[in-house]
Amino acid sequence: MSSPAIQWYPGHIAKAEKALLEQLKRIDVVLEVRDARIPLATRHPKIDQWIGAKERLLVLNRVDMIPASVRDDWDTWFRQQGTPVLFTNAQQGKGVAGLAKAAQAKGKTMNQRRHQRGLRPRPVRAVVLGFPNVGKSALINRLLKRKVVASARRPGVTRQLRWVRISDELELLDAPGVLPAQLTDQQAALKLAICDDIGEAAYDDELVAATFVEFLKQDHAQLPSRTADQPSALEALATRYGIHPTAYSGEAYLMQMSQARYQGDRQRAARQLLTDYRKGVLGTLALEYPPMVPPSTEAGSA
Numbered sequence: 001m002s003s004p005a006i007q008w009y010p011g012h013i014a015k016a017e018k019a020l021l022e023q024l025k026r027i028d029v030v031l032e033v034r035d036a037r038i039p040l041a042t043r044h045p046k047i048d049q050w051i052g053a054k055e056r057l058l059v060l061n062r063v064d065m066i067p068a069s070v071r072d073d074w075d076t077w078f079r080q081q082g083t084p085v086l087f088t089n090a091q092q093g094k095g096v097a098g099l100a101k102a103a104q105a106k107g108k109t110m111n112q113r114r115h116q117r118g119l120r121p122r123p124v125r126a127v128v129l130g131f132p133n134v135g136k137s138a139l140i141n142r143l144l145k146r147k148v149v150a151s152a153r154r155p156g157v158t159r160q161l162r163w164v165r166i167s168d169e170l171e172l173l174d175a176p177g178v179l180p181a182q183l184t185d186q187q188a189a190l191k192l193a194i195c196d197d198i199g200e201a202a203y204d205d206e207l208v209a210a211t212f213v214e215f216l217k218q219d220h221a222q223l224p225s226r227t228a229d230q231p232s233a234l235e236a237l238a239t240r241y242g243i244h245p246t247a248y249s250g251e252a253y254l255m256q257m258s259q260a261r262y263q264g265d266r267q268r269a270a271r272q273l274l275t276d277y278r279k280g281v282l283g284t285l286a287l288e289y290p291p292m293v294p295p296s297t298e299a300g301s302a
């Protein structure tokens, strides 16, 4: 059998898991951050096991990168699952005040329980958790209203642990918990790679870029009515690169693009395509939509 398309270094996974469990020991509420472009692929299969009975708030960040109609569909879908979500744009601070309020509300419940057990009230302790590059540091900085955590475009730039008091009711760990990439689901891993949410993984840009084009074509074929305000992704590619993808497979598209623009250099074509998507140059394009039939497994776990 050929090796998987996306590979993460086992040492990194072990280290990330250990650091994560250590962080989780000390907290009351997990602010689980996912990428609004791929809210299912940015759910780690072991997250429920790791979080256990702790309180959780689910955040879909990068909401500015998806169309409003898709945001609304996700909002409805997650509500139907019994797990309301909060949408944020950490880069601009949108939705962040609501998140702080929701976290504080979890603290009130916690303190009621402490009171019943004869314990003094204390601030609720929260941590921001998620895959690399989903916007955790940007969110922490917004919650703290100042820049204490390095936030950069490259994945994997955050470390160090410290509690910072946000209010009398809320303390936040100033370093986010980083989820190790999941490799069991290669479709999800490819989406993580497309969105740059996979950290220090090894993958082939050409394969990832070709898969990106394929995903857009599949979505276009399956979801035309649901994406009314998503300017056709295929048109976005055609406008940007002067080649319409309809007639080509993902791989052939990359080939056409490289010949038209990069003297046949497919690596460069692939990198351009991925960088454009990641920077939002291709417009607001979601890569996942709520499943028509909600999977029952998501209900208690989102």
Ligand SMILES: Nc1nc2c(ncn2[C@@H]2O[C@H](COP(=O)(O)OP(=O)(O)OP(=O)(O)O)[C@@H](O)[C@H]2O)c(=O)[nH]1
Pocket: 061, 062, 063, 064, 065, 088, 089, 090, 091, 092, 130, 131, 132, 133, 134, 135, 136, 137, 138, 139, 150, 151, 152, 153, 154, 155, 156, 157, 158, 176, 178
């Ligand atoms: N457009 C957009 N960009 C965002 C948003 N949130 C974060 N970013 C940008 O995405 C990049 C990564 O954000 P970080 O906050 O460093 O992500 P992180 O999850 O802490 O990343 P690691 O430290 O690698 O785990 C930065 O360039 C941010 O400015 C958002 O809601 N919308």
